[in-house]
Amino acid sequence: MLNTLANHGFLPHNGRDITLDKIKSAFSDGINMGDDIAIGTFTPGLAANPNPNADYIDLDMLNKHNVIEHDGSMSRRDEYFDPTNPFDAGTFNQFLSYFGNAQTFDVTSISNARARHIQQMSLLNPTMNVTEAREGTSAGECAFMLAVWGSPDNPVAKRSYFEYFFRNERFPVVLGWSPTDTALTVPTLLQIAQDITDASPAGVPLTFAPKAAS
Structure with a gap:
C-alpha cells in the first residue's frame, strides 16, 4: 500500500524521508484511513530504520522479513x-x-x-x-x-x-x-x-x- 501511495504522489515518489505526518496525510487523502492506522503502520517501520534517533522511514527499509511482508x-x-x-x-x-x-x-x-x-x-x-x-x-x-x-x-x-x-x-x-x-x-x-x-x-x-x- 505504501508503494502505491508513492506511485500516486501521496508519498514521495523516491520513497525517502517519510515522516509520520506524511503517512497520516497520505492515508487520509489517498484512502481515507484514520490517523490511528497511520501510526500503526509507521511505528513498526520506524523500528527498521538503522538510525535509532530517526523520525522518518525510507520504503526500502521495510523490505525486511516480518516488517511488513511475512x-x-x-x-x-x-x-x-x-x-x-x-x-x-x-x-x-x-x-x-x-x-x-x-x-x-x-x-x-x-x-x-x-x-x-x-x-x-x-x-x-x-x-x-x-x-x-x-x-x-x-x-x-x-x-x-x-x-x-x-x-x-x-x-x-x-x-x-x-x-x-x-x-x-x-x-x-x-x-x-x-x-x-x-x-x-x-x-x-x-x-x-x-x-x-x-x-x-x-x-x-x-x-x-x-x-x-x-
Whole structure:
C-alpha cells in the first residue's frame, strides 16, 4: 500500500524521508484511513530504520522479513524462496484460486482463501513460521483489503479492484474505484480481522512453526 501511495504522489515518489505526518496525510487523502492506522503502520517501520534517533522511514527499509511482508503472503513468495520480496504472480494466482469465479470477496470467502493458501505454502516451506501475532497480522491485511476495496461499513471487496491493485501497484481508479466515504479506524479494522479469524475453516491450522531439521 505504501508503494502505491508513492506511485500516486501521496508519498514521495523516491520513497525517502517519510515522516509520520506524511503517512497520516497520505492515508487520509489517498484512502481515507484514520490517523490511528497511520501510526500503526509507521511505528513498526520506524523500528527498521538503522538510525535509532530517526523520525522518518525510507520504503526500502521495510523490505525486511516480518516488517511488513511475512510467510504466507497473499502476493509474495516466502523469504525461504526469495528474500528480495517482489510481487509474484504465481503466489497471487494461487491465493485467488480459492475464490473460484467469485467477483466479490467477503469475510467468509477471504477467510477460507487465506487459511488454505497459507496451509498450502507451509507444505513447500520447511521454515514457515506463522505465530499467533503473525496470524493476526495476516487477518488484519485481509481486513484492510476488504475495507479499502469495499467499505468499513460493508467489507465486501470487488475482485477487479483487488486484482488491479496487486498486479499494478496502483489504485483502480480507472475501474471506477474511489476512497470510501467512511474513514477506516483501528477498532473497525480489528473487528473485521477478528471476524475473518472466527470464520476460518474447521480443521485448517492458522499457525505454523519451522520444521525440525532431519
